Amino acid sequence: MFKDLRRRRAVQRVQPGNGRPLKRFRWWQTLSRALFYLTLRDAHGRQMVYAVDANYVGRFFSEDGKGKVHLYLDGRHHAVSTLPAVFPVEGGTIEVVPTPFGLKRCHYVTDEGTERQLVPDRSSGEGRRAHLDRERPGLSRAIGFCSLILLVIPLLLLIPQLIEVAFKFPPVFENFGTFTSPIRLPIWLNLVLGLGAAAAAWERALRLRYNWLLDSMARGGGG
Numbered sequence: 001m002f003k004d005l006r007r008r009r010a011v012q013r014v015q016p017g018n019g020r021p022l023k024r025f026r027w028w029q030t031l032s033r034a035l036f037y038l039t040l041r042d043a044h045g046r047q048m049v050y051a052v053d054a055n056y057v058g059r060f061f062s063e064d065g066k067g068k069v070h071l072y073l074d075g076r077h078h079a080v081s082t083l084p085a086v087f088p089v090e091g092g093t094i095e096v097v098p099t100p101f102g103l104k105r106c107h108y109v110t111d112e113g114t115e116r117q118l119v120p121d122r123s124s125g126e127g128r129r130a131h132l133d134r135e136r137p138g139l140s141r142a143i144g145f146c147s148l149i150l151l152v153i154p155l156l157l158l159i160p161q162l163i164e165v166a167f168k169f170p171p172v173f174e175n176f177g178t179f180t181s182p183i184r185l186p187i188w189l190n191l192v193l194g195l196g197a198a199a200a201a202w203e204r205a206l207r208l209r210y211n212w213l214l215d216s217m218a219r220g221g222g223g
Contacts, residue, residue, distance in 0.1 A: 010086035011093070017070070017077035022051055030125040031202075032057045036106045036118035040090045049074055050089055052096055052106055052118060059083070059098070069096045094118070099215060101198070102126075102205030117208065129206035143203065150200035151214040154193050157183055 025035050038050040051072040059067030071079040071087045071094065079087055087094040089108070097105035103126075109115040120126035133140040160181040167179040185193075201215045 007086050007093075010081070010084060011088060014079050014081045014085070014087060017072075017079050020077045022053065022072040022075050022077070025121045025123040027123060030128075033124065034103055034106070034126055035121035035124050036126070037121065038089070038094065038108050038118045040108075042090050048090060050078075050087075050094065050118075051075075052087075052094060054083075054096065054098070054103060054106075056102065067098070099201075099205055099210045101201045101215070102208075104205070104208055104210035106208065125206050126208070129203070133207075144207070147200035147203045148214070150196040151204075154197050155214065157185065157193070 025033065033056065034052075034054040036052040038052075040048050040050065042048060053070040053072060055067065066083045068080055068082055069085045070077060071081075071089075081087065084097040084105075085095070087096075092108060092110040095105055095107050095109055096103065106118045107115045108118060120130055122128075122131065129140075132143075160183050164179050164181040167173050167176065204210065204215060
């Protein structure tokens, strides 16, 4: 029920496009832009190519902090919406959901409920990561595992510190006493862990992977 309500509200936020042409992806936009494609056919068999264009940098300068995502049809600006977005298209919708480091969802959902991820532009960060996964699956898995470790370590280091904070509340220390975290990290190590977690979260975003607990560690710092 709530999911359907959010979808309807997202659809209502969609505004018509202005028809401008889609700009090609440039190599220097790897960290600032995402571009995904979806090819469909209408009832008459005519091929239609949709493109989802998301500018990550623009989100930080938007008034609401959410930013916008643009939809192109056959190379022309077709629609625009704030994030998260749901664009009605032929036979279903395109759903776009952001994370602090990229996107966690850019999928085509049919009217029957089946879904598939859109294809990233080959020159984009997401496209290069997908290419690596196809061509070097072993290396891809290794990188994914390292990203996971770089997120788990700050989480494990943070838990004792959170427990120490909890034991400072009167109802807790009156009943259970005090607790001192055995972990005290130097500032430089906290900085290194934070940078590592941020890099790991970005790598996961390139694969449209997101976990609210793990990836939030990158946003909150390394401990």
